[in-house]
Amino acid sequence: MVRVAAGPFAPGHLGELTQQVPFEMIDTVLAQTCCVQRRVRDLPSRVVVYLLLGGCLFAGLGYRQVWQRLVAGLEGLAVADPSEAALTKARARVGPQPLRALFDLLRGPAASMAGPVRWRGLLVCAIDGTTLFVADSAANLARFSKQRGGRTGGSSYPMVRLVTIMACGTRSVMDAVFGPITSGETTYAKDLLARLPAGVLLLADRNFAAGHLLKIVTDCQAHLLVRAKTGRGAPKLPVLHRCPDGSYRSVFGGQSVRVIDAEIRIATKTGTVTGVYRLITTLLDTDTYPATAILRLYHERWEIETAYLEITSSILGGRVLRARTPAGVDQEIHALLVTYQILRTAMTDATNSEPGVDPDRASFSIALHVARDQVVHATGVIAGTVIDLVGRIGRLVLDDLLPQRRLRVNARTVKRAISKYNARGPNIDRRTYTATISLNILAGPALTTSLDP
Structure with missing residues (x-):
């Protein structure tokens, strides 16, 4: 016999994940946002919130089919049978505010006793952006635009740019912001970085190597490790002092930084590839943060790329979001982030x-x-009187753990061509190879005697 809430609240659940977002938590955010129903109906507000979260677990289904899954295990209980129109009105009545408040309540690093979440006392996080597709409706087009250009003439659906900060290791969401793609990642990053907690080491790619962003990070008592361009358009980084580990002190965006120039060589049975990396960091102590250790740590930035794959591919399956209004998009994306976060927890x-x-x-x-x-x-x-922190989800995860990560590389190629005609082009080696990586700290440019232009 199942144990659920009573009466019309019975369909409001998320299975075992309800323990991550219990009834009391949902009721609290509904009260805080003044979204509690005025009278108890067939679709109380709490039930609608769980419906939205369930819609993210079953992203390939319409909300009517999601509802059927919420009530599938409630045999013998008198449950409502709302129409698609009733579910649409209920979602609009609740609005996006409770989902925003729920995300604010749940976001942050999931506690972990293993993995590179903390490195030498610093919480390691990564920042990056991705895009999501939304329904091609008139209301959405008034807020979100389609991507233009390209050989195919641009995107068929309006797009949303999502920028997040994620904790490496657990891949939990620290913070997120989203909006039209007409604004770039660094524009959205300003709001995220301003809320960055102290004691964070933020990993970022070349797009975020900007002096004004670095200042925001340091003002929050956090640290930055970012890759910088080395060719045309590279930032000017005068050599002020050479460090014993091969890095050198410089200034960037008015802040004191260390710069690490390194040659990274990747050898596989097909040959050897060599590349040059330039990293900028606010970690100035060479004894506590040696250059070689920083280089190896930077690879953890790819954790956020894997997290985006889990959201866009594993959860959404590459599908377009359902919502046909900007408010609905706001609601659905926050529900998506909450669902991802509680799974990660x-x-x-x-x-x-x-x-x-x-x-x-x-x-x-x-x-x-x-x-x-x-x-x-x-x-x-x-939950029973004895709390089971592992649960059914955790036990099956532990029963089938992934193998220890192997050092492998794969060329950045298109795995599946959009057009079947492109797929018939020249043969491309898409295999993954075991690799050996060697690091060599480079001497860098000559010592700068003056900062004058």
Whole structure:
């Protein structure tokens, strides 16, 4: 027999994930945002919030089909059978505010006892952006634009730019902002960086190597490790002092920084590829933060790329968001971020229960599919007297951990061509190879005797 809320609140659950977002939490954000229903209907506001989160677990279904999964395990209980129109009106009535408040409540680093989440006392995070497609409606087009240009003439759907800061290791969302693609990643990054907590080491790619962004980070008592261009358009970084580890002190955006020039050589059985990296960091102490250790740490920036793959591919399956209004898009994206966050929290709880297990080894796909099953069966909705932090989701994740990450590389090629005709072009080697990586700190440019232009 399942244990759920009583009466019309019974369909309001998320299976075992309800323990990550319990009834009391949902009721609190609804009260704070003044979105509690005036009278109890077939679709109370709390139930609608769980419907929106369930819609992210079942992104390929319409909300009517999502509702059927929420009530599938409630056999014997008198539950409502709302129409598609009723579900649409209920979502509009609740609005985006409760989902925003719920995300603000849940965002932040999931606690982990393993993995490179903390490095030498600093919380390691990464910042980057991605894009999502939204429904091609008149209301959305008034707010979000389509991408122009390209051989295919641009995108078929309006697009949203999403920029997040994620904790490396657990891949939990620290903060997020989104809006039209007419604004770039660095524009959105200003708001995120201004809210950055102290004690964070932020990893970023070349797009974020800007002096004004670095100043925002340092003003928050945080640190930055960013890759910089080395060719045309590269920032001017005068050599003020050479450090014993091969890096050198410089100034960037009015801030004191260290610069690390390094040659990275990747050898596979097909040959050797060599590239030159230039990293800028506010970590000035060479004894605590040696150049070679910083170089190796920078690879963790790819954690955020994997997280975006989990959101756009594993959860959404490359699909267009359902909402046909900007308010609905706001609501749906916050629901998506909340759903991703609670899945990540459940996974981290599981890996924390096994000492020495890196959170990287937890399979997101397994957690997602098990969570879907728990919704359909309506199991684990209400916790027992003894709290099970691992739960069914965690046990199945631990039963099938991913292998330890191997050092492998793959050329950046199109895995699946958009056009079948392009797929018939020249043969491209898409295989992954075991690699050996060697690092060589370069001497850098000559010592600068004056900062005058």
